[in-house]
Amino acid sequence: MSTLDTTLETHSDEHHGPASGLGRWLFTTNHKDIGSMYLWFSLLMFLVGGSMALMIRAELFQPGLQLVEPGFFNQMTTMHGLIMVFGAVMPAFVGLANWMIPMMIGAPDMALPRMNNWSFWILPFAFAMLISTLFMTGGAPNFGWTFYAPLSTTYAPPSVTYFIFAIHMMGISSIMGAINIIATILNMRAPGMAMMKLPLFCWTWLITAFLLIAVMPVLAGVVTMMLMDIHFGTSFFDAGGGGDPVLFQHVFWFFGHPEVYIMILPAFGIISQIIPAFARKRLFGYASMVYATASIAILSFLVWAHHMFTVGIPLAGELFFMYATMLIAVPTGVKVFNWVATMFRGSMTFETPMLFALAFVVLFTIGGFSGLMLAIAPVDFQYHDTYFVVAHFHYVLVPGAVFAIMAGVYYWLPKWTGHMLDERMGRFHFWLSFIGVNITFFPMHFIGLAGMPRRIPDYALQFADFNMVASVGAFLFGLSQLIFVWNVIACVRGGRKAEARAWEGAEGLEWEVPSPAPYHTFAEPPKLPESLR
Amino acid sequence: MSSSTYYVPEQSRWPILASIALFLLAYGAGTLMNALSAQQGGGLGVALLLAGALMMGLILVGWFGNVIHESRSGLYSEQMDRSFRWGMSWFIFSEVMFFAAFFGALFYVRVLALPWLGGEGDKGVTELLWPGFVAEWPLLNPPDSARYPGPEAVISPWHIPLLNTCLLVTSSFTLTLAHKALLRDELIMVRRWMTLTILLGLIFIGFQAYEYVHAYQELGLTLQSGVYGATFFILTGFHGLHVTLGTLMLMIILGRVVLGHFSSRQHFGFEAVAWYWHFVDVVWIGLFLFVYVL
Amino acid sequence: MGLRIIKTIGSGVGLALLAPASLRAEWGLNLTPGVTDVSRSVYDLHMTIFWICVAIALVVFGVMFWSIFHHRKSRGAKAHHFHENTLVEVIWTLIPVLILVGMAVPATATLIKMYDPSEAELDVQITGYQWKWRYDYLDHELSFFSNMSTPREQITNVAEKQENYLLEVDRHLVLPVDTKIRFLLTANDVIHSWWVPALAVKKDAIPGFINEAWTIIDEPGIYRGQCAELCGQDHGFMPIVVEAVSKEDFDVWLMAARAEKEAQVQAAERSWTLDELMQQGEQVYLQACAACHLPSGEGVPGAFPALKGSPVALGDVSAHIDIVLNGKAGTAMQAFRDQLSTVQLAAVITYERNAWGNSLGEAVSPAQISRLLQSADGEGEQ
Numbered sequence A: 001m002s003t004l005d006t007t008l009e010t011h012s013d014e015h016h017g018p019a020s021g022l023g024r025w026l027f028t029t030n031h032k033d034i035g036s037m038y039l040w041f042s043l044l045m046f047l048v049g050g051s052m053a054l055m056i057r058a059e060l061f062q063p064g065l066q067l068v069e070p071g072f073f074n075q076m077t078t079m080h081g082l083i084m085v086f087g088a089v090m091p092a093f094v095g096l097a098n099w100m101i102p103m104m105i106g107a108p109d110m111a112l113p114r115m116n117n118w119s120f121w122i123l124p125f126a127f128a129m130l131i132s133t134l135f136m137t138g139g140a141p142n143f144g145w146t147f148y149a150p151l152s153t154t155y156a157p158p159s160v161t162y163f164i165f166a167i168h169m170m171g172i173s174s175i176m177g178a179i180n181i182i183a184t185i186l187n188m189r190a191p192g193m194a195m196m197k198l199p200l201f202c203w204t205w206l207i208t209a210f211l212l213i214a215v216m217p218v219l220a221g222v223v224t225m226m227l228m229d230i231h232f233g234t235s236f237f238d239a240g241g242g243g244d245p246v247l248f249q250h251v252f253w254f255f256g257h258p259e260v261y262i263m264i265l266p267a268f269g270i271i272s273q274i275i276p277a278f279a280r281k282r283l284f285g286y287a288s289m290v291y292a293t294a295s296i297a298i299l300s301f302l303v304w305a306h307h308m309f310t311v312g313i314p315l316a317g318e319l320f321f322m323y324a325t326m327l328i329a330v331p332t333g334v335k336v337f338n339w340v341a342t343m344f345r346g347s348m349t350f351e352t353p354m355l356f357a358l359a360f361v362v363l364f365t366i367g368g369f370s371g372l373m374l375a376i377a378p379v380d381f382q383y384h385d386t387y388f389v390v391a392h393f394h395y396v397l398v399p400g401a402v403f404a405i406m407a408g409v410y411y412w413l414p415k416w417t418g419h420m421l422d423e424r425m426g427r428f429h430f431w432l433s434f435i436g437v438n439i440t441f442f443p444m445h446f447i448g449l450a451g452m453p454r455r456i457p458d459y460a461l462q463f464a465d466f467n468m469v470a471s472v473g474a475f476l477f478g479l480s481q482l483i484f485v486w487n488v489i490a491c492v493r494g495g496r497k498a499e500a501r502a503w504e505g506a507e508g509l510e511w512e513v514p515s516p517a518p519y520h521t522f523a524e525p526p527k528l529p530e531s532l533r
Numbered sequence B: 001m002s003s004s005t006y007y008v009p010e011q012s013r014w015p016i017l018a019s020i021a022l023f024l025l026a027y028g029a030g031t032l033m034n035a036l037s038a039q040q041g042g043g044l045g046v047a048l049l050l051a052g053a054l055m056m057g058l059i060l061v062g063w064f065g066n067v068i069h070e071s072r073s074g075l076y077s078e079q080m081d082r083s084f085r086w087g088m089s090w091f092i093f094s095e096v097m098f099f100a101a102f103f104g105a106l107f108y109v110r111v112l113a114l115p116w117l118g119g120e121g122d123k124g125v126t127e128l129l130w131p132g133f134v135a136e137w138p139l140l141n142p143p144d145s146a147r148y149p150g151p152e153a154v155i156s157p158w159h160i161p162l163l164n165t166c167l168l169v170t171s172s173f174t175l176t177l178a179h180k181a182l183l184r185d186e187l188i189m190v191r192r193w194m195t196l197t198i199l200l201g202l203i204f205i206g207f208q209a210y211e212y213v214h215a216y217q218e219l220g221l222t223l224q225s226g227v228y229g230a231t232f233f234i235l236t237g238f239h240g241l242h243v244t245l246g247t248l249m250l251m252i253i254l255g256r257v258v259l260g261h262f263s264s265r266q267h268f269g270f271e272a273v274a275w276y277w278h279f280v281d282v283v284w285i286g287l288f289l290f291v292y293v294l
Numbered sequence C: 001m002g003l004r005i006i007k008t009i010g011s012g013v014g015l016a017l018l019a020p021a022s023l024r025a026e027w028g029l030n031l032t033p034g035v036t037d038v039s040r041s042v043y044d045l046h047m048t049i050f051w052i053c054v055a056i057a058l059v060v061f062g063v064m065f066w067s068i069f070h071h072r073k074s075r076g077a078k079a080h081h082f083h084e085n086t087l088v089e090v091i092w093t094l095i096p097v098l099i100l101v102g103m104a105v106p107a108t109a110t111l112i113k114m115y116d117p118s119e120a121e122l123d124v125q126i127t128g129y130q131w132k133w134r135y136d137y138l139d140h141e142l143s144f145f146s147n148m149s150t151p152r153e154q155i156t157n158v159a160e161k162q163e164n165y166l167l168e169v170d171r172h173l174v175l176p177v178d179t180k181i182r183f184l185l186t187a188n189d190v191i192h193s194w195w196v197p198a199l200a201v202k203k204d205a206i207p208g209f210i211n212e213a214w215t216i217i218d219e220p221g222i223y224r225g226q227c228a229e230l231c232g233q234d235h236g237f238m239p240i241v242v243e244a245v246s247k248e249d250f251d252v253w254l255m256a257a258r259a260e261k262e263a264q265v266q267a268a269e270r271s272w273t274l275d276e277l278m279q280q281g282e283q284v285y286l287q288a289c290a291a292c293h294l295p296s297g298e299g300v301p302g303a304f305p306a307l308k309g310s311p312v313a314l315g316d317v318s319a320h321i322d323i324v325l326n327g328k329a330g331t332a333m334q335a336f337r338d339q340l341s342t343v344q345l346a347a348v349i350t351y352e353r354n355a356w357g358n359s360l361g362e363a364v365s366p367a368q369i370s371r372l373l374q375s376a377d378g379e380g381e382q
């Protein structure tokens, strides 16, 4: 192997650029290349998962069965949820982490670069396998992204086996990615950078990575038990053998609830970078931000059964999970208040990243409030498995996680490409998205409260009007994402030259290096500015 | 040891190849299982599975070979060493959580589900569905004994399992002694203690295999014999896999000791495998207590 | 069409955001207070939390928009330099805690009320099936299935949709008012969830386990609900209709229901012609079998086997009867012995053996089925 010989030179040869051709992407160990691949992959998955959402919304435009069969509708719902969660949101955050963490802490690259590449390349194969189930006899998984047994075991289509292995692969990828991020942050900071000076994006990711390592194996465990029940005659989820279908739900949600915070903590990090930059004022309450993030992570292990209030849990359990869930509002509130206090008496401007960040704060909080309502167990009996829940989680996920990702992309694009983005188009994208997202998901609160269950392809007549509204909004929101795609591509290809500090108020190591950032940023550990020591 | 800059490997073919191998493994396993459950031959599945496994094996050899080579060429700094250490520790933590899922299932079944099925506790009305069912542990008569015929008996903890406990605990000690010897650069002693550790591991695996045969052939304790068998085999099975893997890794490390790869100053590979071995040992203690004894 | 959409968006979003709570209820935008003591507590709790959230939102967003407006660079705002204040941070940690405690108190009270363990006067066992409900009045030896009765033509948009589209069933769950009723919930195949909003009862029906719930209905009336847990293809098509009646009417209804059952048993004893059986068989088939095997009997490849030309429908009659009566373990094929009456069983088997070109020309008589059922029961008792 010639790897060794070439690598020996790396250090002496600092302006070593990327390799050319396809090999650059297949064999790379460069955190920027890998970050880009994660981000492009995530965008692709967002479009695929979004198209499935549009299929759902098209069917729900009117009562009656219009476009698809109920069985296929369930496949769409399932695949939409899985692809958005595991294919769009999580890889996007890992991509941002790959790009930004080494730059923010002054590291030459990620701690384990080859493993980094492996973490990424598992994903396309895992999703190829998942999506291939759509073409199998019996169809794709049709039991919801929460795949409750026994619908997902005894009563599942044969493709469930491939689904299980795809989940295993995604788990391996996430765990390795998380290990890499932890090792990088703990071990690769430029000399002198204290933990309590770490940019918040790194802090939130550190804690997210811990969550990932703690819960992805549990997900692997639960799908393994499914596999055993399906193919090897065990009875984990079958009362006939002494098991319990509800056991599945406990294990799943032990993973599942931390999982939703995996999808929001890095978003908190991004927002905590952007708001100070455009308010031209230091983040308010840095320390409490860190503690709040940690508290959310710890609490997230104690609340899983709030997804299961109706499965028949003893009163004491119900109360415990209700109280623990409500408590999460406190640290989350601290974060929201800190953001507002950062803006307070700042000197604000409203470029595209900031617009998305502001929308995040408002709309995420609305989603948080509906979450709090869901946490109240006796009332959750009425909300559970209705569109009220769908409204809740889309508010925290779409104008929450997805808006934060877009804010982050707009914010850091100049650093990646060396070009400023088209601000007018960015704003246009923002306003269409902002309006679209609310038209889509706000009415879902009402149809949920009025009694429409989720995961149904057809509904009673009293829900018709608001479903129509939501469907129109979904197409508006979906199509406006094409502007985003266009804008990003345009920015990669050209545009006004970006300065090293692309945004006036932006602080941090990443803004000290030129735009675009050189292929190998810090071959030598940088000298830290005063503010980071 | 090289300078203070961090070693970033240039490019590598291993990750993408390993992804392909993983894909083949997974796709093959899926195809095979589906074919078997549908009572068809699993030709394609077996082929893919084997291809994937073979490829993965070769890749691991090559990839680790690369790493070892780099390490021996002095490319790695102490900082790099720390990255590996963090990596290994968090990997072991992820393994702990994997087992936690199965232990959780075991506790849930014993503490909640079975009593409910037998008419006790908050969901005791469930008894109506399973008249005559008695909750007991070990579960010899599952609620639906026609579909899940219970075992005649379960394995007594005080024979092979106790012996196995002694074996594994001893092996943890011998491995520590090997480490101590390594720190004193007494390579001969390292070799002796490691050989002993590996032997203990192999004997453990042998006993475990014997126990499985016994369970299947004489006790009727199988995967299909209800939730006792399910939890028993998934926990001991995954543990056994880990012991097997650990023994293999110990063998490789022993080989590297023989080749003179390690010194008192530089032996992360050794330590990583030792951590892994201790972890496997600790899991066994948990198993012995909760699966066999209690 | 376009106009309608715009109007809907306009009125919907506009009203939704601006309308006061009273108006919302009429527009079907909110929970209903329901017809039980518990459901009213739940409703009040819901409104309380809702308004608390609105109040917090007003304060937080108020400050935020105030800053956005006044502290913008374009208005010459200069950034101040404070970035920490322990006192403020402690305060805004404590205030939410207090608010939460304030919410937790009524929530706990309501929950405890829901878990009231006192004796019930009427026990109803509810069993979820793919995709229908079975109701057993445990103390009255009465049980029946309740299927959605909305015609397929309405679902496929061939016929005009009627008022209770998707929310109507062939047999209501009839319950007396002012009576403490206990529901024992379980399922036959996958997890379902029995939900009637007006009663504020939603409980999962889990195969192999029994969950309990209870209610005391205040007002006679018809209350509709739906299955609330994804249970497969026709999850959206298994509604629930509760008919609450006075205690006297309930007793009358019970008598009538039992008499009807008696009549069914007798019907099995008379002789039936092939045509009669085919006619009834078609109805039964469409209601009980067509969801999976399709009205054309062609099934769904890979998921549900075809009956048209199938070896079972054309082969040995006893094997055919067996699979319909007892189902096939590990598949979606259920045991229909308890779901259908003897006549219905005979009719549907006859139909399957004579429809879509499966023309065997022989009828399976109700008496034949009835003999089989009796001998099987006898075996079970030994």
Ligand code: HEA
Pocket: A146, A260, A261, A263, A264, A306, A307, A325, A326, A328, A329, A330, A332, A333, A334, A336, A364, A365, A366, A367, A368, A369, A370, A371, A372, A374, A375, A376, A380, A383, A384, A385, A389, A392, A393, A396, A397, A400, A401, C053, C056, C060, C095, C096, C097, C099, C100
């Ligand atoms: C990014 C993802 C994300 C996030 C961040 C959250 C955040 C929260 N979620 Fe959500 N949730 C989901 C994703 C998420 N959720 C998903 C995907 C599901 C459905 C899964 C499925 O079934 O498919 C779900 C479902 C779900 C349920 C189950 C509902 C049901 O099925 O019946 C519940 C119940 O308790 C819940 C609660 C909460 C709470 C209390 C929070 C809290 O963290 C919110 C805290 C935030 C605030 C409260 C706002 C800000 C705070 C203040 C301004 C301070 C002052 C406030 C007060 C004192 C009130 N969520």
Ligand code: HEA
Pocket: A046, A047, A048, A049, A050, A051, A053, A054, A056, A057, A077, A078, A080, A081, A082, A084, A085, A088, A089, A143, A144, A145, A146, A390, A394, A397, A398, A401, A402, A440, A454, A455, A456, A474, A477, A478, A479, A481, A482
């Ligand atoms: C991060 C996660 C995430 C995101 C971003 C979204 C985004 C969207 N979701 Fe989400 N959704 C979930 C996670 C997410 N969802 C989950 C977990 C569930 C639960 C699943 C379950 O019940 O099991 C769910 C369920 C769910 C339902 C309920 C289905 C049901 O219960 O039956 C609905 C219904 O309206 C819906 C709608 C939408 C819409 C309209 C969007 C929009 O925001 C999407 C916008 C994006 C696009 C529309 C893409 C645009 C692309 C094009 C227009 C061009 C296409 C071109 C090419 C392919 C090249 N989703």
Ligand code: CUA
Pocket: C128, C129, C131, C191, C192, C193, C227, C228, C229, C230, C231, C232, C234, C235, C236, C238
């Ligand atoms: Cu039954 Cu959904």
Ligand SMILES: [Cu+2]
Pocket: A256, A257, A260, A304, A306, A307
């Ligand atoms: Cu949750």
